[in-house]
Amino acid sequence: MENASIIIRHTKLTDSGNYICDFPGRQTSHIQLVVDGPLKDRRGENIPGAAPEPYIRILGETKDGELLQCVVRGASPKPKVEWKDSSGNILPAKDPQVSERGGRYDITLQTTVTETGNYTCVSTQEEINHQIYAETFVSINGGIFNTVTIACVIVIGVLFLLVVVLAVILCRRNNRQRGRY
Structure with missing residues (x-):
């Protein structure tokens, strides 16, 4: 058996396949060539x-x-x-x-x-x-924290509105009692 080598340059994916190396009168070799290049955007x-x-x-x-x-x-x-x-x-x-x-x-x-x-x-x-x-x-908006924050703002807003309404009612009552209304 003799040694031999072959160099294939500039291979392409389409070069993949089965090849036969024939040494006349001596030996025949079957070779499967697999061209496996890098994954890339083609x-x-x-x-x-x-x-x-x-x-x-x-x-x-x-x-x-x-x-x-x-x-x-x-x-x-x-x-x-x-x-x-x-x-x-x-x-x-x-x-x-x-x-x-x-x-x-x-x-x-x-x-x-x-x-x-x-x-x-x-x-x-x-x-x-x-x-x-x-x-x-x-962009994640904060999930449950965001919901809790909104709920707190609403509750604080409602409480503030109630305080204002109560202040107006009390002011009117005081003014009526003094006869200024």
């Missing part, structure tokens, strides 16, 4: 099925926090969709809603956040080394 490369930028909506406040929704449409192959916080940590999310039509996938993923900050929806298609994301900023 939107400008016109790769069929590459997911477009996710669409993010802030659905509103719930009792648990702010509800966020991410929608990825028309992707093929099926992407993995995740929510991440500003540190890159994957956030817990509801089970994704997935629909498929003609080999293209629409995926909707929701999560609830409880802290003010930047949140990112990431769509990853490892088979074509495509990753794309959208980011949003969420």
Whole structure:
């Protein structure tokens, strides 16, 4: 057996596949070449099925926090969709809603956040080394503290109004008793 090597430069994802090395009269070797590049936004490369930028909506406040929704449409192959916080940590999310039509996938993923900050929806298609994301900023208004603050302001306002009304009534009563009214 003889040693041989081959160097392949400037490979592309489409170079992946099975190759045969034939040493005439000696040996035939079968080689599977896997070109696995970095995940990156391939939107400008016109790769069929590459997911477009996710669409993010802030659905509103719930009792648990702010509800966020991410929608990825028309992707093929099926992407993995995740929510991440500003540190890159994957956030817990509801089970994704997935629909498929003609080999293209629409995926909707929701999560609830409880802290003010930047949140990112990431769509990853490892088979074509495509990753794309959208980011949003969420401001949490203070949750229960905010509700308690509003209630306190209302109670203080009502008490102040009662004090003013009582002061007016007492002033009128005093004026009547003195005959000035």
